[in-house]
Amino acid sequence: MTFLTLSFAALLAYISLPFKPLTTVALDNGIGKLPFMGYNTWNAYHCDIDEDLILQTAQLMKSLGLADLGYEHMNIDDCWAEKNRSVSGDLVANATRFPSGFNNLTSQIHDLGLKAGIYSDSGWFTCQLYPGSYLNEARRVCYAEQFQNWGFDLLKYDNCAVPFDEIIDLGMVGKYTRMADAIANLSATTGEPPLLYSLCQWGREQPWLWARKLGQTWRTTDDIDADWEHLASIINQNSFITWASDFYGHNDMDILEVGNGNLTFDEAKSHFTAWSLMKSPLLIGTDLTAVTNETLEVLMNPEIIAINQDPVVGTSISPFRWGINPDWTFNATHPAQYWSGESQNGTIFMLLNVLDESADMFFNLTESPWINAGRQYSVRDLWTHTNNGTAVRNFTANAVPAHGVVVLLVQDAGPEPAGTQPPCARPEWCIDQNGTLVQ
Secondary structure, eight states: OOOOOOOHHHHHHHHTSOOOOOOOOOOOSSSOSSOOEEEESHHHHTTOOOHHHHHHHHHHHHHTTTGGGTOOEEEOOSOOBOSSOOTTSOOOBOTTTOTTOHHHHHHHHHHTTOEEEEEEESSSBOTTSSBOOTTOSSSTTOHHHHHHHTTOOEEEEEOOSOOOHHHHOOOHHHHHHHHHHHHHHHHHHHOSOOOEEEEOOTTTTOGGGTGGGTOSEEEOSSOOOSSHHHHHHHHHHHTTOGGGOBTTBEEEOOSOOTTSTTOOHHHHHHHHHHHHHTTOOEEEOSOGGGOOHHHHHHHTOHHHHHHHTOSSOOOOOEEEEOSSSOTTOOOSSSOOOEEEEEETTEEEEEEEOOSSSOEEEEEEGGGSTTOOTTEEEEEEETTTTEEEEEEESEEEEEEEOTTOEEEEEEEEEEEOOTTOSSSOSSOTTOBOTTSOBOO
C-alpha cells in the first residue's frame, strides 16, 4: 500500500484552494434555457403602476426595437394587488390600477408578441405588505393556477414576511419548493408550459447550490441601486459563483439600473457588460418614455446581447486575474478586473477598470484557460464594433476610463510568427526538450 505524505504547508495550500461544489442538476422543463430578457417595473416606478403604464411600456419595447433584440418579458412587480383577498381566498388585482383586469392586460401584451410576468411572495405578505402566497401554493385553486389563468408566463417570487419558525417548519429550500411543486403539478395537470420561476431570495442560504432544481433564476445579492458602489459590490459577490450559471439555471444579479441615477456612460456600459457576460437575466428598469439615445445605445448593443443569449455556450465568464487585489480576494469596492469565457464564436475577454481614474490594462492571452499557446488571435472590440488586428501573446487596452470596460472577442488566426521570443509566454517550468530550463 502506498501512502501519500504531505507537509503541513502543502496541506494548507491544498485546502486553501477555491472550492467548487458539485453542481446540482438543472431543472430542464423546456423553459428558461437562456437568461430571460425584458422589463420590470420596480426600479423605475416602485408602487406607482397601473395598466396604462404597463401597456405603454410594452408598446415602447416594440416601437424602440427592444423586443427585436430579445427583450420579451413585460414583468409587473409588487403593489398590483388589493390589500385583501376575495372571500374565497383568491388574490385580487387592484380595481383602481387595473380596472380592465389581468386577462385583458396580458392578452394585449401577448398580442404585441411579448410575454407577461407577475410578482408574489413566499411569505404572509409581499415586501410592500400586499397579500403573499404562503399556505396558498397548493390550495384547490392554487395561486400558481391563478397567475397562469390570468395569462402570465413568469413568476418573480420574493422573500419577505417570513412566518414564525414553529409555523413554517421549513428552511429556505423548503419554502421555495412549495411554489416550485405547485408550478410543476399545475403544468402536469394542464399540459401547459410551466411558469418561468424566478426566485428572489437575495442570495440567502446560497441559492446557487440548490435553486436550479426548483426554477430558472435565483437572486444572488441584496437589492441593486443606481450607483457604482452597488454595482461593484454585486460584481464582486458574483465573481466567486460564476460556475453556477449555465443553461436552464442562472445567477440573477438584479434588475438593470442603466438609465437611472447618476451612472456615467462608462459605468452603464460596465454594468450592462458584466450582467450580460455573467449570464444574468437582463431586465430594463428605466422609464422608457424618457429614455435617452445613450441609454438605448447601451441596452441595445447586439454584440454584447449575443453573448448573453449564446445558444451554444451557456456558461458565464470568470475572472482569471483580480488585478489590483491578490487573486480570490473579496473586495466590495474593487472587484476582479480580468475576465474571460467561452462563446460560440471565440473567447471573450472583459477588462473592467475598477479604479477611479483611467488606466492601461495589460494581460497575457494564455492567462485565460480558453487560449492556446503558440497561436495568434484576431481581436474584435464589442463596444467600438471594430476589428483591431491580431494579438500575439499579449494585449494592452490603453486608457480604459474610470469604472469603464473593454470587451474583446478573439479568434484563432493561426500559428504565432516563427521565432517569437521568449520561447514560452508563461515562464513557469518552461523547458527545452534537452532539459534546459528557460529562465
